[in-house]
Amino acid sequence: METQQPTPLSAGRLEIRPQEHAALVDGRPLSLTMRELQLLVTLASHPQRIMTREELFASVWGSQPRRDDRSVDVYVSRLRAKLGEALPELRLIHTHNGIGYRFSPDG
Amino acid sequence: METQQPTPLSAGRLEIRPQEHAALVDGRPLSLTMRELQLLVTLASHPQRIMTREELFASVWGSQPRRDDRSVDVYVSRLRAKLGEALPELRLIHTHNGIGYRFSPDG
DNA sequence: TCGAGCTGTGAAAATCCTGTTAACGCAGGG
DNA sequence: CCCTGCGTTAACAGGATTTTCACAGCTCGA
Numbered sequence: 165m166e167t168q169q170p171t172p173l174s175a176g177r178l179e180i181r182p183q184e185h186a187a188l189v190d191g192r193p194l195s196l197t198m199r200e201l202q203l204l205v206t207l208a209s210h211p212q213r214i215m216t217r218e219e220l221f222a223s224v225w226g227s228q229p230r231r232d233d234r235s236v237d238v239y240v241s242r243l244r245a246k247l248g249e250a251l252p253e254l255r256l257i258h259t260h261n262g263i264g265y266r267f268s269p270d271g
Numbered sequence: 272m273e274t275q276q277p278t279p280l281s282a283g284r285l286e287i288r289p290q291e292h293a294a295l296v297d298g299r300p301l302s303l304t305m306r307e308l309q310l311l312v313t314l315a316s317h318p319q320r321i322m323t324r325e326e327l328f329a330s331v332w333g334s335q336p337r338r339d340d341r342s343v344d345v346y347v348s349r350l351r352a353k354l355g356e357a358l359p360e361l362r363l364i365h366t367h368n369g370i371g372y373r374f375s376p377d378g
Numbered sequence: 379t380c381g382a383g384c385t386g387t388g389a390a391a392a393t394c395c396t397g398t399t400a401a402c403g404c405a406g407g408g
Numbered sequence: 409c410c411c412t413g414c415g416t417t418a419a420c421a422g423g424a425t426t427t428t429c430a431c432a433g434c435t436c437g438a
Contacts, residue, residue, distance in 0.1 A: 185370045186321050193321060197395060198369050234415090235397060241417055259415070304384055341426085342386065348427055368394065368425065 173208045175269035177251060180208055189250040199224065200243050203236075207257060207267035216264040240265055280315045282376035284358060287315055296357040306331060307350045310343075314364060314374035323371040347372055 173180040179188045182205050187194045196204065206223040207215065217236045221229040229235065244257055254271035280287040286295045289312050294301045303311065313330040314322065324343045328336040336342065351364055361378040 184321055185367070188319075191319060192375075193319060193367075193373060195365075195367070199396070233397090234399085237415065238397080238417075241415090245417090261414070306385075340386090341388090344426060345386080345428080351427095366394095366426070 173205070175208060175211070175256065175267075176254070176271075178208075178247075178256070178269075180205060192250075194246055194250055196243070196246060199239055200246065203239050204243055204247075207265065208269075211267055211269050214260045214263055214266045218264075220264065236265075280312070282315060282318070282363065282374075283361070283378075285315075285354075285363070285376075287312060299357070301353055301357055303350070303353060306346055307353065310346050311350055311354075314372060315376075318374055318376050321367050321370055321373045325371075327371060343372075 171183055177189055187196055187204055202224045206220055220236050240257060247256055258266045258268055260266055278290050284297050294303055294311055309331045313327055327343050354363055363374060365373045365375055367373055
């Protein structure tokens with residue numbers, strides 16, 4: 165069984181409410197697309213854990229990525245851009261070369 | 272329990288008095304139709320919360336929308352037009368693609 | 379009976395999202 | 409240096425979604 169998250173995920177000034185399709189910074193919702201939000205939820209559901217592209221893709225897209233698929237990278241980039249606007253001082257998503265990405269609630 | 276709103280809803284220069292079927296900007300009443308007002312009241316009663324079309328429809332029309340119903344969209348558009356005339360510098364109603372709409376008191 | 383305004387619906391126009399590719403930068407090894 | 413591998417992001421086309429317009433039916437006073 166996968167770790168079941170309580171409805172709201174919290175990470176400093178960032179709060180994520182999957183049920184409400186919302187990611188809030190200081191109470192203000194970010195304008196995330198479905199994919200971006202799904203990706204953020206997946207990452208934030210496993211704080212400090214390095215997640216592979218395959219894991220992330222499976223969770224967000226519901227299937228196996230094809231060889232050399234860069235969708236995860238592209239959406240991480242888009243997500244970072246929007247998170248960076250709202251929280252310029254924090255880098256919540258970390259790259260792990262050759263493996264995947266990791267969400268760190270405290271930057 | 273649902274959030275119970277005090278009679279007058281306030282959002283900057285906009286004030287809404289559901290009891291009096293009135294929405295005022297700087298004290299001047301907007302010419303809103305019933306549906307437009309109901310929609311505005313519903314949205315403004317849940318500031319910063321992303322509301323789905325289903326929620327909005329249920330609240331305003333009192334039933335479930337039929338598949339592919341665009342009534343909510345059309346009335347949001349009509350509402351925006353009238354709000355935009357009175358408050359050209361603010362965008363109070365935000366679209367959340369694939370989900371619904373959100374009322375932000377401060378634009 | 380007429381006219382004005384409100385409503386819901388369909389559909390065209392405008393806008394946004396998605397997946398994909400490719401250009402670019404950077405670091406390490408040869 | 410040059411090459412290679414990897415991550416980042418700009419750009420694009422196609423598809424999906426939203427916005428807006430037009431219209432016909434209704435209601436309600438004049």
